[in-house]
Amino acid sequence: xxxxxxxxxxxxxxxxxxxxxxxxxxxxxxxxxxxxxxxxxxxxxxxxxxxxxxxxxxxxxxxxxxxxxxxxxxxxxxxxxxxxxxxxxxxxxxxxxxxxxxxxxxxxxxxxxxxxxxxxxxxxxxxxxxxxxxxxxxxxxxxxxxxxxxxxxxxxxxxxxxxxxxxxxxxxxxxxxxxxxxxxxxxxxxxxxxxxxxxxxxxxxxxxxxxxxxxxxxxxxxxxxxxxxxxxxxxxxxxxxxxxxxxxxxxxxxxxxxxxxxxxxxxxxxxxxxxxxxxxxxxxxxxxxxxxxxxxxxxxxxxxxxxxxxxxxxxxxxxxxxxxxxxxxxxxxxxxxxxxxxxxxxxxxx
Numbered sequence: 101x102x103x104x105x106x107x108x109x110x111x112x113x114x115x116x117x118x119x120x121x122x123x124x125x126x127x128x129x130x131x132x133x134x135x136x137x138x139x140x141x142x143x144x145x146x147x148x149x150x151x152x153x154x155x156x157x158x159x160x161x162x163x164x165x166x167x168x169x170x171x172x173x174x175x176x177x178x179x180x181x182x183x184x185x186x187x188x189x190x191x192x193x194x195x196x197x198x199x200x201x202x203x204x205x206x207x208x209x210x211x212x213x214x215x216x217x218x219x220x221x222x223x224x225x226x227x228x229x230x231x232x233x234x235x236x237x238x239x240x241x242x243x244x245x246x247x248x249x250x251x252x253x254x255x256x257x258x259x260x261x262x263x264x265x266x267x268x269x270x271x272x273x274x275x276x277x278x279x280x281x282x283x284x285x286x287x288x289x290x291x292x293x294x295x296x297x298x299x300x301x302x303x304x305x306x307x308x309x310x311x312x313x314x315x316x317x318x319x320x321x322x323x324x325x326x327x328x329x330x331x332x333x334x335x336x337x338x339x340x341x342x343x344x345x346x347x348x349x350x351x352x353x354x355x356x357x358x359x360x361x362x363x364x365x366x367x368x369x370x371x372x373x374x375x376x377x378x379x380x381x382x383x384x385x386x387x388x389x390x391x392x393x394x395x396x397x398x399x400x401x402x403x404x405x406x407x408x409x410x411x412x413x414x415x416x417x418x419x420x421x422x423x424x425x426x427x428x429x430x431x432x433x434x435x436x437x438x439x440x441x442x443x444x445x446x447x448x449x450x
Contacts (some may be wrong), residue, residue: 257329
């Protein structure tokens with residue numbers, strides 16, 4: 101079971117699996133299946149990094165907030181015994197108060213999946229780099245995950261990805277994001293279209309998971325072409341990363357990750373992250389999980405490294421869970437108050 105779940109997190113064509121554990125089938129006939137799923141998620145936060153510059157907005161006070169509430173639809177159709185077509189539409193909304201803001205379109209895509217030929221995905225989805233490499237640290241309901249790519253970097257829109265079939269636990273992943281030069285002033289600069297690529301390789305064997313990946317994160321600030329959906333990492337191009345996870349016991353796993361920028365963009369902030377090293381672990385105590393991570397971060401400028409850390413626990417009574425988390429960003433600098441960020445919340449999946 102653990103081996104299968106690790107593989108699933110690395111396959112772009114199966115991006116919807118983790119979000120629809122409580123999905124309800126609303127149509128299943130003649131090879132076509134449609135599920136509806138979602139969550140209502142509320143949290144109360146207090147603390148966190150506060151800018152003390154005169155005139156700065158207050159951010160560290162207690163606040164009741166919506167925390168990524170959403171709903172979506174997942175569809176699939178069996179074309180033959182090996183090939184199926186799939187699609188997904190997902191929308192995020194603000195559920196903690198009456199509002200008239202438009203809903204956010206989240207990961208929405210379509211594609212083809214074959215055990216023999218692999219998976220082709222087209223549209224708006226998390227990057228293959230995140231799914232393969234950094235996703236093993238994506239365990240927090242609120243803050244606590246430190247990375248160069250949380251899924252949106254050079255992805256989430258105008259993207260095509262391909263995942264190979266799994267061969268003895270080994271799988272390859274590639275993606276290309278199209279960046280259009282339309283709507284830029286003609287002749288003012290190079291406004292031809294371009295692309296930004298990403299790739300990853302994953303390996304699963306029994307209780308071991310290994311991944312290595314690359315995200316080009318192309319800087320297009322000097323041209324007319326602009327990103328749609330997720331943009332690049334403003335600090336630099338060529339994100340490289342490796343990660344590993346091992347299940348030592350049926351209820352205990354540990355993880356490690358290293359990321360770095362291959363090059364730094366001109367004008368990048370001195371406080372932008374250059375290298376990230378992370379260690380973490382998860383313990384399942386039966387009714388939920390206890391999870392913790394610590395990082396060593398170096399920066400683009402001449403700034404001392406920092407050690408952010410986070411710890412959290414949840415208690416699950418399906419389909420509901422409650423959670424509590426603490427995050428220390430370990431920020432430093434003039435006019436910065438670095439306090440612990442506390443989060444407590446409740447989530448209902450359907």
